Amino acid sequence: MVEDKARVVDDAVGELLGLHPSSWTLVQYTTETILRLAQMGHVILVGRASSVIANRLPNAFHVRLVGRLEQRVRHTAEYYRMSEAEARQFVQEEDRRRQRYVRRYFDREIQDPLLYHLVINTSLVPFEDAARLIGEAVIRHFALRG
DSSP states (O other): OHHHHHHHHHHHHHHHTTSSOOHHHHHHHHHHHHHHHHHHOSOOOOSTTHHHHTTTOTTOOOEEEEOOHHHHHHHHHHHHTOOHHHHHHHHHHHHHHHHHHHHHHHOOOTTOGGGOSEEEETTTSOHHHHHHHHHHHHHHHHHHHO
């Protein structure tokens, strides 16, 4: 929480001095951009609360990928070429950052399954199968609606 208070002070000082816009302004711009892109369609939006922002759009399909921490740490260590300890710290901090962002700016919980049409556990479903499931679900979802 001390980190959040320091960020608020830095935001205010930076905005007053014209160094950068406040985090609230950046979130507003990001939200407007995500909404505009989602309304245009034919896009894949990842993160930044896009599942919350585009939640009521009829042309949106929301997917959440989850997996066991150990598997995510191993994958991150391999992908970014870092130690398992570094990868664990990275994954856990990213999880906390994402949860804080959605909670702080949108008053929602990122892990709420009701925000998504489909939740896939990548610890049990290989990535290639997950991609196939998502593609088939999207096609079926919009074929039934259209």
